[in-house]
Amino acid sequence: MKQFDNANEFQNELFGHLNLENQKIANNLFFDCEFRNCNFSYTDFESTLFEGCSFFNCNFSLSKMSKTQIIGGLFNGCKILGIDFTKCDTPMIDFSMEECKIRGCIFSGLCLKKSSLCKSALIECDFVNTDLSETNLSKADFSGSLFHNTNLFKADLTNCINYNIDPLKNNIRRATLSLPEALTLLNTFEITIQ
Numbered sequence: 001m002k003q004f005d006n007a008n009e010f011q012n013e014l015f016g017h018l019n020l021e022n023q024k025i026a027n028n029l030f031f032d033c034e035f036r037n038c039n040f041s042y043t044d045f046e047s048t049l050f051e052g053c054s055f056f057n058c059n060f061s062l063s064k065m066s067k068t069q070i071i072g073g074l075f076n077g078c079k080i081l082g083i084d085f086t087k088c089d090t091p092m093i094d095f096s097m098e099e100c101k102i103r104g105c106i107f108s109g110l111c112l113k114k115s116s117l118c119k120s121a122l123i124e125c126d127f128v129n130t131d132l133s134e135t136n137l138s139k140a141d142f143s144g145s146l147f148h149n150t151n152l153f154k155a156d157l158t159n160c161i162n163y164n165i166d167p168l169k170n171n172i173r174r175a176t177l178s179l180p181e182a183l184t185l186l187n188t189f190e191i192t193i194q
């Protein structure tokens with residue numbers, strides 16, 4: 001296992017089965033690295049840069065991302081719980097999450113345009129004022145997630161379930177949706193469909 005001391009730089013490294021629970025991995029630079037089956041529960045990534053990095057089946061429960069930069073990142077099959085992504089260095093946040101279990105995370109105010117959050121369970125997440133335009137959200141479960149003033153212009157919501165999106169308070173122009181779930185957009189109007 002490599003040690004992550006302050007001001008270390010890693011490039012094209014493969015990290016597997018690391019248990020860094022409740023550790024501080026601050027001020028590090030990771031370029032094109034791959035992380036597999038790592039436990040980052042309660043890990044503090046303050047002021048760390050991940051550029052072109054991939055995470056497979058990693059646990060990010062209650063990780064801290066203060067001033068963290070994520071550029072071109074991929075999270076696949078990861079558990080991501082209780083992370084406030086607004087604490088990241090927001091001009092430098094660009095990632096895709098696929099087949100992840102995401103719960104209680106805050107994406108409020110972020111620009112995630114043209115990203116991918118597909119085939120994921122996005123449970124009780126905050127998307128208030130988030131730019132999700134042209135984002136692939138297909139096959140996602142949005143149980144309990146909050147959408148308000150969210151930009152979903154041209155977003156792909158095909159085969160999504162459990163979303164509650166008010167079309168009067170969110171931009172859903174030219175979004176792609178699937179029946180029967182698309183009928184939930186009419187909930188705002190308090191009408192009955194038979």
